[in-house]
Amino acid sequence: MAKNTSNPIRKIVDGMKLTPNPNKEMIALSIGDPTVFGNLLPAEVVNAAVVESVKDCKHNGYAPSVGYEKARQAVADHYSLPSAPLTSQDVIFASGCSSALDLAISVLANEGQNILVPRPGFSLYQTLANSLGISVRHYDLLPDHGWQIDLGHMESLLDDHTAAIVVNNPSNPCGSVFSQEHIKDILKIADKNKVPIIADEIYAHFVFPGHEYFSMASQTEDVPIISAGGLTKRYLVPGWRMGWLTIHDRHDAFKNEIRPGLLALTTRILGPNTLIQGALETILTKTPQEFFDSTIAVVKANADIAFEALSKIPGLKPVMPSGAMYMMVGIDMEKFPEFHDDKEFASAMVTEQSVFCLPAQCFKYPDYFRVVLTVPQEKLQVACERIEEFCRDHYTVTNGANGME
Ligand SMILES: Cc1ncc(COP(=O)(O)O)c(C=O)c1O
Incomplete structure (x- = not known):
């Protein structure tokens, strides 16, 4: 049984080079645990x-x-x-x-x-x-x-x-x-x-x-x-x-x-x-209804922020969620030819911008990454700015020139 047991997320993440940029504080938008930042507490x-x-x-x-x-x-x-x-x-x-x-x-x-x-x-x-x-x-x-x-x-x-x-x-x-x-x-x-x-x-x-x-x-x-x-x-x-x-x-x-x-x-x-x-x-x-409402309000506000910011980035295509605490973001990999796949893309984003999103091959869905929406709003905003910078640095137009289309 042990030989047949493996967790794909662990396998993929353990195989990634995750060395953050020492000049930028790490922002992990990767963990589906709403308690990690301390902004969301139980009732x-x-x-x-x-x-x-x-x-x-x-x-x-x-x-x-x-x-x-x-x-x-x-x-x-x-x-x-x-x-x-x-x-x-x-x-x-x-x-x-x-x-x-x-x-x-x-x-x-x-x-x-x-x-x-x-x-x-x-x-x-x-x-x-x-x-x-x-x-x-x-x-x-x-x-x-x-x-x-x-x-x-x-x-x-x-x-x-x-x-x-x-x-x-x-x-x-x-x-x-x-x-x-x-x-x-x-x-x-x-x-x-x-x-x-x-x-x-x-x-x-x-x-x-x-x-x-x-x-x-x-x-x-x-x-x-x-x-x-x-x-x-x-x-x-x-x-x-x-x-x-x-x-x-x-x-x-x-x-x-x-x-x-x-x-x-x-x-x-x-x-x-x-x-x-x-x-x-x-x-x-x-547990009062206001407790649930306020958690949802935090996540929804973050979804709006991330969706608006990421929609504007050439090469990315976020899909607006309707619930839970995640957003999937499509990557037009052809526009980022330096990277072989979503794993390399996510790994480079850690190295350069200290932002970690799970490559969606963890969910058997390549060419996407997943953003966790339970983080404090300020951190999410900074993360989106850094994702934009990262994409700007690597976006490649089809004629081979570097930069925005
Ligand atoms: C879809 C889904 N099912 C089940 C679980 C596991 O939940 P638990 O932590 O209660 O074991 C998770 C946790 O992330 C999840 O996202």
Whole structure:
């Protein structure tokens, strides 16, 4: 298993020369961790709930492997919808959304089978699947259509060995948010081909004003769905490792094998953190809406700044996000002939401008880079100015002369 385990992002980043310009302070727009700059803090009520959970000394022991019943009930109550009802039995805790995804992939797919995953997409799906001998097939997202799924392409990849389709909405790295109609179209394909969906909904509700978030499960009564979520992003606490699966299965397709399988898998290790489980009901019921609104406002303002600044740079093509915390930026590589690929481009940007963006080959999507939008505004502005300078220095017009067209 170890031999089959590798994280593409680590592999690519470890292979990059990342020596910042000593005269410029490093600005890392690369890490999808909203806590790194200290500008985005959890809600006070959330911190207080965890302190209380420590003090009451009731959550220091081993919890049931699926999690405390009270905390599971809190998640069920919070995420239950008339169109996608949940009970505590449908909730399984894990150590962050990553472990929740691990449980979902492990239970749905067997060695030798395949799962469908998005391109560009979060690389962990491949890491987890391949380590279990499960292959991944990448379906394309379309940048010119708000990163919607190329549904024809997705359907063409399905075969008798496809165990699940992974759908990530809102998306890392695209920051896209699927419309209700698009979700229904995805579900139609899943239904027609009788394939369950693993919905990676860690950015659930993390959408800009004017956009609406629809969970996959809320749009179907027929397709069985395992949704992975958690506190990580929206509550700004990735280190707390509080994630979960919610099981949506109106016709009991998961009754005989998948539900017992998930329970069995949780007994391998006790992953979920008990102190956070102790605080979970308060976290979910008492975090004020203003907290979420102000986080979104920061990210949206940054998206506007980055989009405006980067749109003006010849050779770059940013795609405006609608949610999550990322923006993808296309690179017209022909205009930057010094660089062989997005990796070399990103690496040179570190050397010259001390700005680090992840080359999108980390997400199986060359000729783009990803910008993280949770940084303080001033830093983002400086970063955009430096990206502009970098592009100006390297932009090459087709007649071979150096400089702007
Ligand atoms: C799309 C997506 N899914 C899952 C995760 C993992 O979340 P967690 O830190 O809760 O394991 C991330 C983290 O960046 C993510 O972007």
